[in-house]
Amino acid sequence: MRLITTQGAPNPQRLDIFLHEKSIELTRTHINLMEREHDDESFRAKSPFGRVPVLLLDDETPIGEVEAMARYFEEVVPEPNLFGLSPRDKALVSMWAGLTEFELMTPIAHAFRHGHPRMGVLEEQVADYALVAAKKASYGLGVFANHMQHRDYVCLDHFTFADINAVVALRMTKLAKIDLNQWPVLQKWLEKMCKRPSIAALDQ
Amino acid sequence: MRLITTQGAPNPQRLDIFLHEKSIELTRTHINLMEREHDDESFRAKSPFGRVPVLLLDDETPIGEVEAMARYFEEVVPEPNLFGLSPRDKALVSMWAGLTEFELMTPIAHAFRHGHPRMGVLEEQVADYALVAAKKASYGLGVFANHMQHRDYVCLDHFTFADINAVVALRMTKLAKIDLNQWPVLQKWLEKMCKRPSIAALDQ
Structure with missing residues (x-):
């Protein structure tokens, strides 16, 4: 493999x-x-x-x-579990994997790919769409911040694939020129997550 | 439920x-x-x-x-199987579910939502982006047409969730004003799929 x-x-x-x-x-x-x-x-x-x-x-x-x-x-390699165990828990992880992808990752990535000069190599850029995507991303981040109040993980009571999507999406806001400090709950959560060895390793 | x-x-x-x-x-x-x-x-x-x-x-x-x-x-309700059985087959269905979503459904939906006057209710429209999304969709449909030559299903040897995504994406081309006849293999496949009771039922 x-x-x-x-x-x-x-x-x-x-x-x-x-x-x-x-x-x-x-x-x-x-x-x-x-x-x-x-x-x-x-x-x-x-x-x-x-x-x-x-x-x-x-x-x-x-x-x-x-x-x-x-x-x-x-x-x-079933351990540690990252997609849930019961049908209900698996559905929650799948749902939040999808929501973080479509409501956070996609608009943030589009804001970056249509707005950053370096990305012209990879994307036929539309500057106005970069702005609309950034607005959409900010809206999604607001909804997500509300969801994350009083929560340690995106869903379930442990780290899952949905957290991975959320972390990568939040890290991408910098490239998309979206200031994550607008949502202190997300900024704090990301900082905490970045101490996890699997995430800290990205920057080493 | x-x-x-x-x-x-x-x-x-x-x-x-x-x-x-x-x-x-x-x-x-x-x-x-x-x-x-x-x-x-x-x-x-x-x-x-x-x-x-x-x-x-x-x-x-x-x-x-x-x-x-x-x-x-x-x-x-495990029967009929729609996500594969072995880890390899499940991975193939998951992969093609993702590819049909990101490379077909998303750009086709964006071409429609940013280009169709009626969609202004749901989307802050950027006309130039509608054109770029349609171009991206057409590119994706070309790649997908190539994949579908000599195939009855998107992956595996039976109908799966990936076929569902593909069928719904191809049906959406009309709304996005993309002429599916540019890819006769896809037009023919869609016509065949539309005879399946589950898909025929959408138009009843």
């Missing part, structure tokens, strides 16, 4: 946190997105849309999408 | 196909998005971001996000 990934991008970071929590180490190959190495024919044969990271199973089946890889590892 | 949903929107349709495949019937309440009933305080208490549909479990826990509900029902 081996992983094709890239350094610093949000999706690879989500997977890195997950693998660290599970104490799974993988052989890695890195590609450079800014050089558009994800357009290479040999990579596209494994990832038709050019998305990174990609996990190659032992039979060489390529598995793309971080959540798919995470769910795969949850099956083969 | 009961469902709060709305008629005609893509996410409710994804869930309706899934429930039909599983022969699950639920008590339903409908809300009207164009009247912005998803902003009502009582609904927001169940769905903080105002997203529809929402499933209320017997203990009144609200579960949002179609994929979360679908995964819940897969646990409690």
Whole structure:
């Protein structure tokens, strides 16, 4: 089994946190997105849309999408549990994985990718849309701040995949020029989360 | 257990196909998005971001996000299987559920929501972004058409949740003013899929 990934991008970071929590180490190959190495024919044969990271199973089946890889590892390495155990708890984790993705990660990423000059390599930028996406992200962050009052984790009573999504989304606000200090509850929660070894490791 | 949903929107349709495949019937309440009933305080208490549909479990826990509900029902009503059985097959379904969502459904929905005059009620529209999203959608549809050559299903050898996402995304192209006939393989596949009772039921 081996992983094709890239350094610093949000999706690879989500997977890195997950693998660290599970104490799974993988052989890695890195590609450079800014050089558009994800357009290479040999990579596209494994990832038709050019998305990174990609996990190659032992039979060489390529598995793309971080959540798919995470769910795969949850099956083969069940401890610690990161997707819930009962159908109800699993549904809550899946729900919050989706909400953090669609209401936080997506608009924050769009604000960054459409607004940051460096991202013109990866995105056909629309400046006005960057502003609308940032507004949408801020709205979502407000709703999420309200949800996170008096909570240690996004859902359940332990760290799950939903927390991973939320942490990576909140870390991305800086790139999208959204000031997280507008929501002290989120700023404080992120600081606390950043002390977790799996998350601290991202910056080492 | 009961469902709060709305008629005609893509996410409710994804869930309706899934429930039909599983022969699950639920008590339903409908809300009207164009009247912005998803902003009502009582609904927001169940769905903080105002997203529809929402499933209320017997203990009144609200579960949002179609994929979360679908995964819940897969646990409690395992037949027919719609998310794969082995870790590898489950990973393939999860991967293609994500790819169809991010590479097809999202840009097609954005082209529609930012481009269609009627959608101004739900979205702060950016006309230029509607065009960029349509271009991105067309690119994704091209890649997906290539993947679907010589295939009956998006992945595995049977109908799964990934097919549901793909069908709903392809049906949405009309609203986004993207002509699906540009990809005859997709047009043909959609026509075949629309004969499935679970999908035919959407238009009845």
